[in-house]
Amino acid sequence: DVKVTQSSRYLVKRTGEKVFLECVQDMDHENMFWYRQDPGLGLRLIYFSYDVKMKEKGDIPEGYSVSREKKERFSLILESASTNQTSMYLCASSPTSGSWGNEQFFGPGTRLTVL
Amino acid sequence: GQQLNQSPQSMFIQEGEDVSMNCTSSSIFNTWLWYKQDPGEGPVLLIALYKAGELTSNGRLTAQFGITRKDSFLNISASIPSDVGIYFCAGNPRGNFGNEKLTFGTGTRLTIIP
Numbered sequence: 001d002v003k004v005t006q007s008s009r010y011l012v013k014r015t016g017e018k019v020f021l022e023c024v025q026d027m028d029h030e031n032m033f034w035y036r037q038d039p040g041l042g043l044r045l046i047y048f049s050y051d052v053k054m055k056e057k058g059d060i061p062e063g064y065s066v067s068r069e070k071k072e073r074f075s076l077i078l079e080s081a082s083t084n085q086t087s088m089y090l091c092a093s094s095p096t097s098g099s100w101g102n103e104q105f106f107g108p109g110t111r112l113t114v115l
Numbered sequence: 116g117q118q119l120n121q122s123p124q125s126m127f128i129q130e131g132e133d134v135s136m137n138c139t140s141s142s143i144f145n146t147w148l149w150y151k152q153d154p155g156e157g158p159v160l161l162i163a164l165y166k167a168g169e170l171t172s173n174g175r176l177t178a179q180f181g182i183t184r185k186d187s188f189l190n191i192s193a194s195i196p197s198d199v200g201i202y203f204c205a206g207n208p209r210g211n212f213g214n215e216k217l218t219f220g221t222g223t224r225l226t227i228i229p
Binding site: 050104105108 | 157
């Protein structure tokens with residue numbers, strides 16, 4: 001079974017702090033994704049990576065950066081946390097099929113509160 | 116980004132009832148996926164569909180890839196308390212060859228009334 005783990009289930013940070021959210025997958029997947037999920041807005045893609053050291057912006061990259069130094073690990077960074085970044089953050093991974101798209105497997109999520 | 120239209124937005128049913136929900140798009144999709152999310156957890160993949168007209172079952176769950184390639188349906192038979200949660204559809208639009216990004220539905224919240 002694919003396993004995607006996230007470093008924390010719950011985090012509370014203060015405005016202006018630098019925040020690191022870590023995601024690890026154990027199935028050798030090429031692609032990794034970071035989403036945020038807010039009531040009424042659904043899942044919104046922040047960034048994704050299709051290879052080590054490669055990244056692409058999603059729909060809402062502002063205020064976020066990412067790092068992928070190893071294939072199994074994808075980090076989301078909030079350089080200076082703000083209250084509007086309070087949300088549920090979900091990491092996902094998928095293999096590259098070379099075809100029309102692939103199933104993504106999600107981690108359990110990190111609920112971040114910025115005070 | 117684009118979102119898929121899911122209906123209904125919420126459902127209140129009694130245990131044992133059958134459930135139907137659907138997802139529609141204005142454009143053709145090559146892949147349809149159905150996920151379930153329990154409160155406070157990440158989405159879990161239930162069923163994946165790759166061919167128009169395909170009908171696939173997973174236990175009490177059955178999903179279909181619409182013939183027009185613009186919709187998909189999920190049915191749950193004889194609902195039980197652990198079916199409570201939010202169900203999401205997701206898909207890959209036609210023409211996105213090699214693009215691994217998914218488009219997600221708005222979700223259907225299922226509640227079972229005691």
